[in-house]
Amino acid sequence: MRHIRSIARPHVVVIGAGWAGCAAAVSAAAAGARVTLLERTDMILGTGLVGGIIKNNGRFTALEELRAMGADLLLGAMESCVLHEGISFPGHKHASLYDVTRIEPTIRELIAAMDIDLRLRSTCIGFTQEAGWVTRAHLQYGEVVEGHAYIDATGTAGPAANCRTHRSGCVMCVLRCPTFGPRISPTRSTGVNEAPAGLTAATSGSVEVLKESLASDIASELQALGHVEIPLPKTVQIDVLPHEKSCQQYSSKAFYDNLVVLHNGAAKVMVSYLPLELLRSIPGLAKAKYIDPYSAGIGNSVRFNLITPHDKALRVIGLNNLFCAGEKVGLVVGHTEAILTGMLAGHNAVRVGLRAELLQLPTSLMCGDFLEYVANDLKENRSLQNKYTFSGSVYFQHAVKQGLYTVDIAAIQTRVKESGLTGIFRSRLVGS
Ligand SMILES: Cc1cc2nc3c(=O)[nH]c(=O)nc-3n(C[C@H](O)[C@H](O)[C@H](O)COP(=O)(O)OP(=O)(O)OC[C@H]3O[C@@H](n4cnc5c(N)ncnc54)[C@H](O)[C@@H]3O)c2cc1C
Incomplete structure (x- = not known):
């Protein structure tokens, strides 16, 4: 055998x-x-x-x-x-x-x-x-x-x-x-x-935005430091609950009050998804473009x-x-x-x-x-x-x-x- x-x-x-x-x-x-x-x-x-x-x-x-x-x-x-x-x-x-x-x-x-x-x-x-x-x-x-x-x-x-x-x-x-x-x-x-x-x-916990579509001061800071945290206006609420997220390590209050952005070649934004018009209402992101998922304004991979x-x-x-x-x-x-x-x-x-x-x-x-x-x-x-x-x-x-x-x-x-x-x-x- x-x-x-x-x-x-x-x-x-x-x-x-x-x-x-x-x-x-x-x-x-x-x-x-x-x-x-x-x-x-x-x-x-x-x-x-x-x-x-x-x-x-x-x-x-x-x-x-x-x-x-x-x-x-x-x-x-x-x-x-x-x-x-x-x-x-x-x-x-x-x-x-x-x-x-x-x-x-x-x-x-x-x-x-x-x-x-x-x-x-x-x-x-x-x-x-x-x-x-x-x-x-x-x-x-x-x-x-x-x-x-x-x-x-x-x-x-x-x-x-x-x-x-x-x-x-x-x-x-x-x-x-x-x-x-x-x-x-x-x-x-x-x-x-x-x-x-x-x-x-559960829903994946981050999206990628084209770095070049960010305001130039944010893009430069991101490139130099590797990360930026942008306080979210009151009008932008992230509605994915911690247990719905694949990445529970990014579920603390700081990730709901701020847009945490990391530099991994692209701009890695630590939210599961966010409607494009809300993303673009955040200071410095008026021209932001999603590159993964392309429809990250609607959802993310499950x-x-x-x-x-x-x-x-x-x-x-x-x-x-x-x-x-x-x-x-x-x-x-x-x-x-x-x-x-x-x-x-x-x-x-x-x-x-x-x-x-x-x-x-x-x-x-x-x-x-x-x-x-x-x-x-x-x-x-x-x-x-x-x-x-x-x-x-x-x-x-x-x-x-x-x-x-x-x-x-x-x-x-x-x-x-x-x-x-x-x-x-x-x-x-x-x-x-
Ligand atoms: C958007 C996002 C951001 C993330 N960011 C981070 C991060 O910054 N740091 C971190 O540590 N983790 C991160 N993760 C999680 C991490 O990527 C995964 O947990 C880990 O890499 C999973 O690896 P895996 O090999 O198990 O699965 P996968 O990465 O899913 O790989 C499985 C592979 O199998 C292939 N496949 C599937 N079915 C078949 C088949 N029948 N025949 C042949 N091939 C097949 C798929 O095409 C795929 O290439 C992130 C996940 C996502 C979705």
Whole structure:
């Protein structure tokens, strides 16, 4: 039986090339696997194409833990695109902002350099499984990809039908479902239930405005400092409630009283959406033009309408060689969070091919504690309204209480060393 034997060089098939899928591909390749990365659009990085905030609050600690664990190649490439470092904005300290205009080709170069077989415009529509093992990934136009282990990193954003059910329909975000077809969760084809009762979707928390469409003094300040806060006139009220937002870390009063704008190559405005005429009534924004979503005057992409049940190694419950990563893991928000889950899933996919014991991260690390906290809270908090991130909301408060949050890099490296995991995500498993 091919599924019982250890494979000399496992072939790992990653579906979805957002931050989670890219991290999974990089860590599986670093461990020595042959890797195929399938992406439905013509660009990698998914929602990471319109984000950019890293290292804010606990994301600093998590990112340095990941670097110490061997994620340095991917993180280094990401950081080579940083425009601003060490900035503070309401409720957030020591943030860096990467340049969304440079990030995609930079990460694509790394993917090519690692010999990862990236297949764009390749939508996976489902899996074949035999006795608890996924044996094939089926693509939209009939092609089949066979691997030894599979990672579903297809995210939760969209598709248009979901945006229509929960809000105003397609608002033309970077996922571009009308062009490339819907996001599809291939895990669903296995019969795994990804729709727990009581789960309600949430709206993405920021929009992008063309920097050149701002008044020149605001554009200059934004470019120089990385952020501006513009007090909102009384006539402009932001009506998205905290629990309706994907990014609960940006739900404090300061984000309702001020327009918080960050410079990520574009002007990243920290509201879910705002009617264009209201946006243009704000001083300095009379000529503002939305560039993502194009219809951000009406709504934003809708996310978090599914949770993939998994164990501590990120293996999907009921399937021996299928892993999940990124937002699918369950109400987990952010690039750093996607990279963490991708790294772990990619590494464990290789281990499954080699029939080695799967890696679980200890709770002495913020990364391990985060996964444990999310799993426990999802079990206990049946309202399913929390979102989880290193940078704020319920998990960051918990991490501070546990003494896990620190910006002392030497202390973080020691913590990783004591857990025996230094360089784990760069260690070659194949042939070892
Ligand atoms: C507007 C916006 C701004 C944000 N800003 C920030 C920020 O500043 N900082 C931060 O940390 N986080 C931010 N986030 C959140 C962050 O981008 C995400 O939580 C994280 O990057 C999710 O990564 P992912 O890989 O799980 O999913 P995604 O980014 O959604 O990637 C999934 C990928 O899978 C592909 N795909 C889907 N279905 C299939 C299929 N069947 N076959 C093949 N491919 C498929 C999609 O096309 C996509 O490329 C932002 C999110 C949004 C929407």
